[in-house]
Amino acid sequence: MFILLNGPLGIGKSTLAEALTESIEGCVMLGGDSLLTVNPTPDDEVEYLHGLLGLLVAHHRRHGYRNFVIDHIWRSAADLADLKTRVTTVDPRAAFRCFLLTLPESENVRRIERRQQARAIDDREFEWRMSAKERLALAAREDLGEPFDVSAPVPQLVASLLERVGLTSEA
Numbered sequence: 001m002f003i004l005l006n007g008p009l010g011i012g013k014s015t016l017a018e019a020l021t022e023s024i025e026g027c028v029m030l031g032g033d034s035l036l037t038v039n040p041t042p043d044d045e046v047e048y049l050h051g052l053l054g055l056l057v058a059h060h061r062r063h064g065y066r067n068f069v070i071d072h073i074w075r076s077a078a079d080l081a082d083l084k085t086r087v088t089t090v091d092p093r094a095a096f097r098c099f100l101l102t103l104p105e106s107e108n109v110r111r112i113e114r115r116q117q118a119r120a121i122d123d124r125e126f127e128w129r130m131s132a133k134e135r136l137a138l139a140a141r142e143d144l145g146e147p148f149d150v151s152a153p154v155p156q157l158v159a160s161l162l163e164r165v166g167l168t169s170e171a
Contacts (some may be wrong), residue, residue: 006145007101008134010112013071019158020069028060032072054086061090076141100145139156
């Protein structure tokens with residue numbers, strides 16, 4: 001099972017991905033932003049990320065992991081199709097579900113504010129701009145994942161997502 005969490009900056013992709021990973025037996029979390037933290041930045045970030053995800057999925061599958069939670073922002077249906085092709089070549093029968101996380105803008109801003117309190121460098125202006133830009137790019141794009149409102153507490157979100165994908169919590 002591949003569960004993709006798509007959405008703008010600060011919406012809670014990593015938090016939800018980590019909680020899901022802890023609740024699913026044999027699961028690996030792969031954070032797109034973390035995997036793209038390289039210097040210099042690749043010329044084609046999508047190609048770089050998808051190639052790396054394909055390698056990591058194959059590696060983890062060889063070691064018995066069968067479920068993957070991947071969080072990132074995908075801006076086109078073609079990019080999602082490319083990722084699906086790459087990761088399902090390891091197991092063509094694996095289910096592939098993508099969720100487009102949604103949240104009222106005011107709550108998204110509040111979450112960005114809250115995470116800034118834990119950082120050494122104040123990036124809030126940059127994050128506000130990026131979040132707004134990403135929200136516009138994803139608005140009303142049903143081809144970028146099943147809409148999933150992340151306003152509820154994390155345990156409730158995990159239970160709801162597990163139900164939607166047909167898995168039960170192992171935690």
